Amino acid sequence: MATVELENVVKRFGGTQVIHGVSVDIADGEFVVIVGPSGCGKSTLLRMVAGLETVSEGEIRIGGKRVNEKEPMDRDIAMVFQNYALYPHMSVRQNMGYGLKIAGLPKPEIENKVHEAATLL
Numbered sequence: 001m002a003t004v005e006l007e008n009v010v011k012r013f014g015g016t017q018v019i020h021g022v023s024v025d026i027a028d029g030e031f032v033v034i035v036g037p038s039g040c041g042k043s044t045l046l047r048m049v050a051g052l053e054t055v056s057e058g059e060i061r062i063g064g065k066r067v068n069e070k071e072p073m074d075r076d077i078a079m080v081f082q083n084y085a086l087y088p089h090m091s092v093r094q095n096m097g098y099g100l101k102i103a104g105l106p107k108p109e110i111e112n113k114v115h116e117a118a119t120l121l
Contacts, residue, residue, distance in 0.1 A: 001028050002063035002076075004049065009058035011044055019045055021058065050079050093118070 004026040011019035019041050026032050034042045047053040049060055051072035060067050067075050078099050086095050096117060097110045105113075 003028050003061070005059075005061040005064075006045075006049070007059045007061075009045070009048060009060060010056045011041070011048060011053065012056040017056075019048070019056075023058075046079060050077055051075050052079075 004024075006022050006024050009019060009022045010017060022045060024032075034045065036042050044053060048055050049062075051067065051070060051074075055068050062075055062077060080096070087098065090098065093114055097114045100110045100113060
């Protein structure tokens with residue numbers, strides 16, 4: 001894992017500002033939960049960290065390195081959705097490890113990472 005730092009992160013869609021200067025430092029190995037009502041920007045914030053949305057202002061760093069301009073696949077980070085994008089024919093363990101399998105990680109490493117994540121949850 002690595003540190004994740006957001007410094008004054010802003011997101012605008014056209015003229016509408018939807019994320020208003022979020023700053024947070026997440027330590028290596030720290031477990032963080034983002035909660036709030038529907039439409040408050042939780043998913044947008046996470047999509048910016050993952051590189052699926054551009055950052056309008058501010059800076060996102062992973063492992064101390066700025067990632068604002070990096071492609072999602074170059075950030076070494078993944079998102080797990082709450083209740084969709086799961087494969088019903090797969091077990092929970094298989095769903096958790098699917099992205100790692102597609103990325104070509106060896107089976108023992110996938111099993112270890114899935115076990116670590118499941119232990120946290």
